[in-house]
Amino acid sequence: MPPSVKRFLTPVAIVAAGLAMIGALVAVSGVVSVRASSGHWAITRWFLSFSMARSVSTDSLDVTVPETLDDPAMILRGAGHYQTGCYACHGNPTTPHPRVAAAMLPPPPYLPDVTAQWEPEELFTIVKHGVKMAGMPAWPTEARDAREDEVWAVVAFLRAFPGLSESEYRELVWGDLEEGRAALSAAGIERAHVQTCVRCHGVDGNGRGAGAFPLLAGQSREYLAASLRAYASGGRPSGMMEPIAAELTAAEVDALAEYFAAQTPRPSEPRSPDGQAIARGALIAREGVPARHVPSCIDCHGPGKAVENEEYPRLAGQPAWYLVTQLELFASGARAGTERANLMHEVADTLTEDQMADVAAYYAAVPAE
Numbered sequence: 001m002p003p004s005v006k007r008f009l010t011p012v013a014i015v016a017a018g019l020a021m022i023g024a025l026v027a028v029s030g031v032v033s034v035r036a037s038s039g040h041w042a043i044t045r046w047f048l049s050f051s052m053a054r055s056v057s058t059d060s061l062d063v064t065v066p067e068t069l070d071d072p073a074m075i076l077r078g079a080g081h082y083q084t085g086c087y088a089c090h091g092n093p094t095t096p097h098p099r100v101a102a103a104m105l106p107p108p109p110y111l112p113d114v115t116a117q118w119e120p121e122e123l124f125t126i127v128k129h130g131v132k133m134a135g136m137p138a139w140p141t142e143a144r145d146a147r148e149d150e151v152w153a154v155v156a157f158l159r160a161f162p163g164l165s166e167s168e169y170r171e172l173v174w175g176d177l178e179e180g181r182a183a184l185s186a187a188g189i190e191r192a193h194v195q196t197c198v199r200c201h202g203v204d205g206n207g208r209g210a211g212a213f214p215l216l217a218g219q220s221r222e223y224l225a226a227s228l229r230a231y232a233s234g235g236r237p238s239g240m241m242e243p244i245a246a247e248l249t250a251a252e253v254d255a256l257a258e259y260f261a262a263q264t265p266r267p268s269e270p271r272s273p274d275g276q277a278i279a280r281g282a283l284i285a286r287e288g289v290p291a292r293h294v295p296s297c298i299d300c301h302g303p304g305k306a307v308e309n310e311e312y313p314r315l316a317g318q319p320a321w322y323l324v325t326q327l328e329l330f331a332s333g334a335r336a337g338t339e340r341a342n343l344m345h346e347v348a349d350t351l352t353e354d355q356m357a358d359v360a361a362y363y364a365a366v367p368a369e
């Protein structure tokens, strides 16, 4: 290093070391308060929210907004999760500022008051990654990159939220909760927060219309229970189902699986019947794709045959988006967590995107059995 540079750097290094020492002393002395009760100075508050907005904006540069944000199924799915994962901090039209959360620093805002300030891709970034040192959690599954579809469903709901009245909100988020509670109590499932499965899956396990949720009605007990255990272990990634499944006792898993398996599936209504896609999908389901060594789906999944093994799910009547999403999760290896998931990794890995869409269109159009 030339001597002139050295002469310049030495005092800089001494000053930096001095400042670090003072910083350390201040921290050790405990005079910097971490009390949430003491609030922030106005300048600190401004600096924190300015840097948060800048960070969110930069993180959102490469985010692409899907075209489906007004889809009622996405809004319904996002609304369901809002009650599980957001309400306790961000409130609802009846209680916009829950008391405990209002004592946080910063206090979580009532979202209908603030969402207009954010672009959809910024809301996505906030909900996916959370906000450090503010108490705003990241999306609650470790495989967040694999479940961006779920984050978008919440963004779809956040955009619809400001226009909702108290009763519209209640209908969207709670559905037929009272009827569902009575039915689940009769089936021996007593804990109130566990009974809330019916908010999303419907009292009879056929979902809440609009194809927002997978059907549970008519699946086998074995498959339903294995799925709940897979979510609870984190092996099957879903920020919507993992927190719910992780709270269930083993006895509740069995009782819930038995309850939903005993419900009668309702015939499905295909949402956008594309006859040609359905015909191509039917061929794949029946014969597989011999050129790519994809086996027939029907032997394991029906319809029209007794499903060979109780741990194999029925696919008939499931919403197309759900089937495609699950095939993508298998193909990327993100969905695991059961003894049989490996059977699907190879199948899904060899299907092209178009083939996934076709076979999903077919199964979505077959009446659930």
Ligand code: HEC
Pocket: 049, 052, 082, 085, 086, 087, 088, 089, 090, 101, 104, 105, 106, 107, 108, 109, 111, 114, 115, 117, 123, 126, 127, 131, 134, 135, 136, 137, 154, 158
């Ligand atoms: C444990 C409490 C908590 C939970 C649960 C929570 N948040 Fe937050 N959230 C916060 C806090 C605190 C902030 C304020 C962050 C800030 O201002 O720096 C925040 C900020 C936000 C913001 C930015 C709003 C603004 O203008 O500052 C959005 C959007 C948001 N949260 C959405 C959600 C959604 C959607 C969920 C559920 C998936 C959720 N939050 C769950 C505490 C929470």
Ligand code: HEC
Pocket: 077, 080, 081, 084, 194, 195, 196, 197, 198, 199, 200, 201, 213, 214, 215, 216, 224, 225, 227, 228, 237, 238, 240, 241, 244, 256, 257, 313, 325
């Ligand atoms: C907030 C809405 C919501 C609630 C409440 C909810 N679920 Fe779910 N459930 C979903 C969504 C969304 C999926 C699809 C998740 C995925 O993509 O893996 C799902 C998937 C499932 C699956 C897997 C279905 C399949 O075909 O593999 C089972 C089983 C299940 N839920 C059971 C339950 C039970 C039991 C409860 C109550 C203890 C419950 N769910 C509560 C939204 C919900």
Ligand code: HEC
Pocket: 214, 227, 284, 285, 288, 294, 295, 296, 297, 298, 299, 300, 301, 311, 312, 313, 314, 315, 322, 323, 324, 326, 327, 336, 337, 338, 339, 340, 341, 342, 343, 344, 347, 359
């Ligand atoms: C050898 C039997 C077998 C074959 C063949 C098979 N699957 Fe599967 N599939 C399974 C099993 C087992 C699971 C459940 C795995 C788990 O839960 O971990 C599953 C799960 C699925 C799921 C997720 C269902 C849900 O409710 O979440 C979809 C979608 C699926 N398969 C599509 C297909 C398609 C499309 C084909 C044909 C191209 C196919 N499968 C061929 C055994 C098979």
